[in-house]
Amino acid sequence: MKKFITISIIALSALSCSLDEKMDGYATRENAYGTFSQAQAVVNNCYRYTSFITTNFGLMAEACTDIWFCNTSTVDASLKISPSQPGVGSAVWNNCYSAIACCNEAIECIVNRSGLAEAEKAQLQAEARALRALYYYFLTNTFDGVPFYLEMVEDRDTQDRIQKLPRTPANEIRKALYEDLRTNALPVFTKESGLRARPSEIKGNRAGYALSLMLMAKFAMWYGNWNEALEPLLELEELYGTLDESSYPLEDTKWSVKNTAESIFEIQHAWSTTGVQYSSSYGRLTLPSYDGDSWFNGVYMPELGTSLASWAALRANYHYAACRPAQQSDGSVPRLSSDPQFSETIFGGLPMSLTNDYLSGDGRYAVAIDPDKFPLCDRRASFVLGLGKNSTAETFSSVRRGMNTFAGPKLWCYGMVSSYDSNNYKILRYADAVLMIAECYAMKGDLSRAVKYLNCTRVRAGLEPLQTTSGMPGFLQELRDERARELGGELHRKYDLVRWGIWYEETYKWSNSSALKSNMRPCHQYYPIPDTECALSGYILTNDAYSEN
Amino acid sequence: MKRILLLVPAIFMYALLGAQQARTLTGKVMDETGQPLAGAGVMLPDGMRGTVTDADGVYSIGIGESDELLSFSFLGYETMNVNVKGKSSVDVILMPDNANTLNDVVVIGYGVAKKQDLTGSVSVVKMNAIEDLPVTSVDQALQGRIAGVDIVSSGAPGGASSINIRGARSITASNEPLIVVDGVSDAVSDLSEIDPVDIESISVMKDASSTAIYGSRGANGVILITTKKGKSPKPSVTFKTEFGISQIARTLDVMRTEEFIRYRNDIRQIDHLASAPDALPYYDAADYANDTDWINAITRPAMYQHYYLSVSGRQKGTGYFGALSWNDEQGIIKGSGVRRFSGRLNLSHDFTRWLSVNLNMSMSYNNRDVNKAQFGGTNISNGAMYLAPVIGLLDRNNPIYENGALINTPYSSILYEEYYCVTPAQNYSLSVVLKPVKGLEIKSQNSFNMFTSNTYHWWPSYMPKKADGEGADAYRFTRDNKKLGTENTISYRNKLSSGHSFDVLAGFSASSASYLQQSIRAVGMLDDNAKWNNFAAIGSKENYTIASSPSRITRMSAFARAGYNYKSRYYLNASLRADGSSNFARNNKWGFFPSAAVKWSVKNEKFMRTARWLNTFDIRGSYGRTGNDDIPAFRSLQSYATTSTYIFDGAQAPAFSLLRLENPDLTWETTDMANAAVELSMFNRRLSIAVEGYWSWTKDLLLDVTTMRTTGYASRLSNLGLTSNDGFELSVQSVNIERPKFGWNTAFTISHNRQRVLDVGHNDYVPTVKSPGNINYMMYGYMAGYPLNSLWGFEYGGTVKNIQEFADNLESRRYGYRENLSADNCLGHSRYVDQNRDGVLDQKDLVYLGNGDPVVSGGLQNEFYFGNFRLSFFIAYSIGGKIYNYSELYMGGSMYSNQYRYMLNSWHPLRNPDSDIPRAGDTSNAMLPSSLQVHDASYVRLKDLSLKYTFPLYKKSNVFKSLSLTLSGTNLLLWAPYNGFDPDVTSEVDSGTLRRVDMNAYPSARKVVFSVQLTL
Known part of the structure; x- marks a missing residue:
């Protein structure tokens, strides 16, 4: 009996340890919204997923357009994409939805499940809404219609339901988000709260008022409601004022100059050998081709980096910029070829001169940067295009030979190590908004106002202002070219071309990549939803455009 | 236990001492090592007169003047008949009976059983076959020796190995068996904590009726290890020292500078054949100073040392076994190796006849120099296999892999980096055994285990790859595991005179384990001297990566087992275990695991008595259910992860990201296994044969099921899916020659397992290894209907040999190419079968290229005794598996690396226009994974030889x-x-599903060791 009691006691004492699990060291939905900084940590996470803008996103948004190309074997640059080879599409998809789920969670939990003060709640949820709209902006631009939801993924049942969502037409998503921002975000950003300000004036450059307005305008332009687009754009104008060199110097549009006044949204990066190390690698694509030991296509430029990986470089199509001088000695603009891709270049003459160096292999004289020609040209030519070392006029070998130019100092990352790009990615800025105003007025038929806004960027770049006489089709062409000159390389070009409905024709017409031209089909204007996702949805999601071909 | 079983007949014999006493014979009975055998039987042929030896092995027996023959016997030893005519003193040495293991006591779950009474599938490792092998961890000696047990190791000294018993069944959860040491579950984190010399016996439990008593831990089989105890009344001291040397067993047939330069010239020549057919070779080998044999440069003849001292004995009811050992094993790659110190003390004391106490303590201190050299795999720009011979040992760039980035050569990593891992472990177990009445035993075993692991890794600022001012990098990792456990059983066994025997056991156990991991990585340390000793010396505090993660798992179980047999003819055995585990969800904390087994010992039937040549004939079958709960803690709970990521105001801010949704129903996966076996022994037990067949189904797999990314989560752990394993095992043991001065024993095993994935939740394939390059194809992966360890790839179609053929193919679409080829540039390039003839080579053209698991595998052990010599050798074999040679993706025709020498016979327009080996420079990137790189993984190996x-x-x-x-x-x-x-190596020891994947795997060594063992 004694033994029985002893054993029972041992048994009971052992069994008294609980099988309940207590989470150690992890935050949960229940405890992550106690303070403002905790709740803000959830919102902070929503920024993180902008990391999809690495190299291959640049290949998608810039290298497969009328202005740039890149000779690499990646599926994105040569448009070998298909549902089973979704290329950067899967990164865009995965990151955007991860961010959206996080935004939805933040909005729901901050508004309904936190004990924060109302003003704190309002500010944080509005910030999350603006970011959510940003990710849907990228999704709809990349895939057209996508599954659209704004609720929190509460549990597995919600998750199962969301997995069965079909594509919502892109414009429905855009309209819904326009309304969401107008109703739920804009009223929060008041003058009193200090949030109605340019991001450069906001602590931490956090997203808010300007980003919301910009996205609303982008959405409205996609669905073609020019009045709805102008409304937020004019609010932006009220905030930013006139775009000119004195308020917004062109030099500041360089991606290496961070968080300037013109900024609306830029993705923050920093990499130094001994400091902050947070980076992406689009900059590795926008540097000129690397010969090793700080030599870049024949020019010694240690300021760009001493220890780099060599990648295939982004290059301008001839249509964007052919390496011809700004002026002949007689003042005329020389024609290098009768091929229209040389004659109808968007950038026109470049700050270069013909040299006495006869290239027998090419059968022509070499061209080189000519500092005297800088004042004669679009200032952006030597910003957007990589011709050589502008300060010393040393010219890249392939530019000297009249081949394609590289991307320019605007996108270069100085002092790059390996492939760590420490530039901020300025994906939305005020000049874009100004050109959007011009486009909206033009579409409304008000060409004179349209020209006024278009001339803001032209004049800042040192060009003569346009007169109002060019007429509607001519104006639109001018606007498209102006966007190419102003925003080239800033990850808008493909979206613009698709929105204008001319992506396939223009890209096919002008691209210098034969691989791209042999693979591209009209369906490539949108990326396919990755096959794995279609399968998981039970083929509720399909890529009809791709299967028709 | 052994002693008790023995004493009963011995005392009985004593009583029968005959009346005829004419003279007294005395002597000593010893075992083969000279240890006295206490309780050995000494018997006259009439079976009526006999005695037993005392504690010192000494006997004294009165015999008649005419008695000639005396028989000496001891359980587990061969009985010896000695002519004693005219002698007054006879010393006898008994040799172990290798053929008759029937009466051996076998350790099973929560107890022991006589081998003849086993109803389940339990393999006993013959320790004398492996005790002389120079291994630091016992798993290295076991490969091929136990039917149905597959062991692969990473090859590195002190590196992990992976054990699968009867195939892999889990995908996300572990497939490793439960390891029980002296009754304590999970007593070791790694088998290398135990010096193999300390091991007394190893039982491997394979079928569900044996392992179901371990419930949710038993699905992957159970390995029971028993360490030595003091037995002999006279203290015994053993000193053993081993010294040896190892070297790389096989090197690769790769190019040296002259051949490599020819290869590079071939690339240019073929590329420019049309434009410059008469061009002279572009590169000249004389221009290259280096001719580096990279594999030779980083490997070495490596030393092996082992010193071992043990003391054991048993006096006045106190048994003791103490051992200390020191091991130093260098790896064949420079800078790698392991040093281990281990100690063990096993004490037992019988306080009274009914109360005894056992205290087992062990510690080990492992200091492992982790391999620093990159070997192969995906390390294309700096792996030793890939580096071209023209590159110098400490070069900073790889001109062949033309991306301009700086590299650390494997040689520089060996030279400059410091990387080691120190793991002290301690285990304590105290058990109290009560035997209040005959047959009843109450046992309580309580244990405490501690395991810490400390990793130190340092990259100095002068590593070739570092930029100026970048500083040094340092890394520290600490793992701190503790486990407290209690196992309590009560058992009763009885044999009734009517022939009915039964035994019952009931018990409960509980354990609580806590795990803490912490790591810190600092990038850009200002001072090389600081190493990991002063983490404050960092350029920017942003560049710390710090992580810590605690977890805790509590388990509780109750279990019972009942066995019954009638006159050793009909056996019935059943067990049940209820398990509760904290790492499962609130709705599913408890599970139940039943099993049953039957056995018919046909030979023990009356009608079989006439078949004298037959000694045993058993037929048995079992069915049972086991579980697998081997997943980390907290996996059923909703949680956020804490990360430090995005930059605000120039500094990285903390962030909470979504980690998991709650799964309130998460529970263990369950395996149902049926087992059938026939065991025969014949010809006076000189030939024993056992055949086993099994079928198992594992359902409710703990599977990381992919979820749509639209939901914000990539996957969720669910109970979903079904896998199966079935197979057979055959083991044969024979005593071929048995003479006093010469003996020859043979043991042979063969096993076959067929593994299948029946359902993984969705129809799609799941890649586990993908090919490198810009487009990644599945190389290893699984899908429903195929084995877990399947190989996938394109079907290689040879080379393009003429332009007409290329042109025709544009129509017929029989073949596809890696890149777009044109008629000017198609010759000699590889082509692949376009399975669906759609003109595009893509995922749809991948075909199943076989399975990494062998069709049959096993081993053959031979053992010879002649006089005082013992010679044994063991041959392990594996037939029928497939393996990718991952390095061939680069070294079989790319531009970026050194090449296998067979590329000298590759397609060449002049030298070799008919070759089906792709041309030099077939691709600038990696080759497509195809049947070209898939090889037969079969092997036959002389694994061990000892004299x-x-x-x-x-x-x-x-x-x-x-x-x-x-x-x-x-x-x-x-x-x-x-x-x-x-x-037979794997680089993926941690993977649940992958076996025999050769990516950056440590090359295997050949080792020769001389050892001296002195016993006193």
């Missing part, structure tokens, strides 16, 4: 018992068609 001579010192000395000298070797010969280092 031992024992001096029977006890004959001349009162102090020393014996001295043995052993020369042994491992991995001496390998026959394998594979062209990599070794087909």
Whole structure:
């Protein structure tokens, strides 16, 4: 009996340890919204997923357009994409939805499940809404219609339901988000709260008022409601004022100059050998081709980096910029070829001169940067295009030979190590908004106002202002070219071309990549939803455009 | 236990001492090592008169003048008949009975059983076959020796190995068996904590009726290890020292500078054949100063040392076994190796006849120099296999892999980096055994285990790859595991005179384990001297990566087992276990695991008595259910992860990201297994044969099921899916020759397992290894209907040999190419079968290229005794598996790396226009994974060979018992068609599903060791 009691006691004492699990060291939905900084940590996470803008996103948004190309074997640059080879599409998809789920969670939990003060709640949820709209902006631009939801993924049942969502037409998503921002975000950003300000004036450059307005305008332009687009754009104008060199110097549009006044949204990066190390690698694509030991296509430029990986470089199509001088000695603009891709270049003459160096292999004289020609040209030519070392006029070998130019100092990352790009990615800025105003007025038929806004960027770049006489089709062409000159390389070009409905024709017409031209089909204007996702949805999601071909 | 079983008949015999006493014979009975055997039987042929030896092995027996023959016997030893006519003193040495293991006591879950009473599938490792092998961890000696047990190791000294028993069944959860040491579950984190010399016995439980008593831990089989205890009344001291050397067993057939330069010239020549057919070779080997043999440069002849001292004995009810050992094993890659110190103390004391206490303590201190050299795999720009011979040992860039980035050569990593891992472990177990009445035993075993692991890794600022001012990098990792456990059982066994025997056991156990991991990585340390000793010396505090994660798992179980047999003819056994585990969800904390087994010992039937040639004939079957709960804690709970990521105001801010949704129903996966076996032994037990067949189904897999990314989560752990394993095992043991001065034993095993994935939740394939390059294809992966370890790839279609053929193919679409080829540039390029003839080579053209698991595998052990010599050798084999030679993706025709020498016979327009080996520079990137890189993984290996001579010192000395000298070797010969280092290594020891994947795997070594063992 004694033994029985002893054993029972041992048994009971052992069994008294609980099988309940207590989470150690992890935050949960229940405890992550106690303070403002905790709740803000959830919102902070929503920024993180902008990391999809690495190299291959640049290949998608810039290298497969009328202005740039890149000779690499990646599926994105040569448009070998298909549902089973979704290329950067899967990164865009995965990151955007991860961010959206996080935004939805933040909005729901901050508004309904936190004990924060109302003003704190309002500010944080509005910030999350603006970011959510940003990710849907990228999704709809990349895939057209996508599954659209704004609720929190509460549990597995919600998750199962969301997995069965079909594509919502892109414009429905855009309209819904326009309304969401107008109703739920804009009223929060008041003058009193200090949030109605340019991001450069906001602590931490956090997203808010300007980003919301910009996205609303982008959405409205996609669905073609020019009045709805102008409304937020004019609010932006009220905030930013006139775009000119004195308020917004062109030099500041360089991606290496961070968080300037013109900024609306830029993705923050920093990499130094001994400091902050947070980076992406689009900059590795926008540097000129690397010969090793700080030599870049024949020019010694240690300021760009001493220890780099060599990648295939982004290059301008001839249509964007052919390496011809700004002026002949007689003042005329020389024609290098009768091929229209040389004659109808968007950038026109470049700050270069013909040299006495006869290239027998090419059968022509070499061209080189000519500092005297800088004042004669679009200032952006030597910003957007990589011709050589502008300060010393040393010219890249392939530019000297009249081949394609590289991307320019605007996108270069100085002092790059390996492939760590420490530039901020300025994906939305005020000049874009100004050109959007011009486009909206033009579409409304008000060409004179349209020209006024278009001339803001032209004049800042040192060009003569346009007169109002060019007429509607001519104006639109001018606007498209102006966007190419102003925003080239800033990850808008493909979206613009698709929105204008001319992506396939223009890209096919002008691209210098034969691989791209042999693979591209009209369906490539949108990326396919990755096959794995279609399968998981039970083929509720399909890529009809791709299967028709 | 052994002693108790023995004493009963011995006392009985004592009572029967005959009346005829004419003279007294005395002597001593010893075992083969000279240890006295206490309780050995000494018997006259009439079976009526006999005695037993005392504690010192000494006997004294009165015999008649005419008695000639005396028989000496001891359980587990061969009975010896000695002519004693005219002698007054006879000393006898009994040799172990290798054929008759029937009466051996086998350790099973929560107890022991006589081998003849086993109803489940339990393999007992014959320790004398492996005790002389120079291994630091016992798993290295076991490969191929136990039917149905597959062991692969990473190859590195002190590196992990992976054990699968009867195939893999889990995908996300572990497939490793439960390891129980002296009754304590999970007593070791790694088998290398135990010096193999300390091991007394190993039982491997394979079927569900044996393992169901371990419930949710038993699905992957159970390995029971028992360490030595003090037995002999006379203290015994053993000193053993081993010294040896190892070297790389096989090198790769790769190009040296002259050949490599020819290869590079071939690339240019073929590319420019049309434009410059008469161009002279572009590169000249004379321009290259280096001719580096990279594999030779980073490998070495490596030393092996082992010193071992043990003391054991049993006096006045107190048994003791104490051992200390020191191991130093260098790796064949420079800078790698392991040093281990281990100690063990097993004490037992019988306080009274009914109360005894056992205290087992062990510690080990492992100091492992982790391999720093990149070897192969995806390390294309700096792996030793890939580096071209023209590159110097400490070069900073790889001109062949033309991306301009700086590299650390493997040689520089060996030279500059510091990387080691120190793991102290301690185990304590105290058990109290009560035997209040005959047959009843109450046991309580309580244990405490501690395991810490400390990793130190440092990259100095002068590593070739570092930029100026970048500083040094340092890394520290600490793991701190503790486990407290209690196992309590009550058992009763009885044999009734009517022939009914039964035994019952009931018990409960509980354990609580806590795990803490912390790591810190600092990038840009200002001072090289600081290493990991002063983490404050960092350029920017942003560049710390710090992580810590605690977890805790509590388990509780109650279990019972009942066995019954009637006159050793009909056996019935059943067990049930209820398990509760904290790492499962609130709705599913408890599970139940039943099993049953039956056995019919046909030979024990009356009608079989006439079949005298047959000794045993057993037919048995079992069915049972086991579980697998081997997933980390907290996996059923909703949680956020904390990360430090995005930059605000120039500094990285903390962030909460979504980690998991709650799964309130998460529970263990369950395996149902049926087992059927026939066991025969015949010809006076000189031939024993066991055949086993099994079928198992694992359902409710703990599977990381992919979820749509639209939901914000990539996957969720669910109970979903079904896998199956079925197979057979055959083991044969025979005593071929049995003479007093010469013996020859053979043991042979063969096993076959067929593994299938029946359902993984969705129809799609799941890749586990993908090909490198810009487009990634599945190389290893699984899908429903195929094995877990399947190989996938394109079907290689040879080379393009003429332009007409290329042109025709544009229409027929029989073949596709890696890149777009044009008629000017198609010759000699590889082509692949376009399975669906859609003109595009893509995922849809991948075909199943076989399975990494062998069709059959096993081993053959032979053992010879002649006089004091013992010679044994073991041959392990594996037939029928497939393996990718991953390095061929680069070294079989790319531009970026050194090449296998067979590329000298590749397609060339002039030298070799008919070759089906792709041309030099077939691709600038990696090759497509195809049947071209898939090889037969079959092998036959002379795994172990040992020759031992024992001096029977006890004959001349009162102090020393014996001295043995052993020369042994491992991995001496390998026959394998594979062209990599070794087909039986794996670089993915941590993967649940992947076995035999050769990516950056440590090359295997050949080792020769001389050892001296002195016993006193």
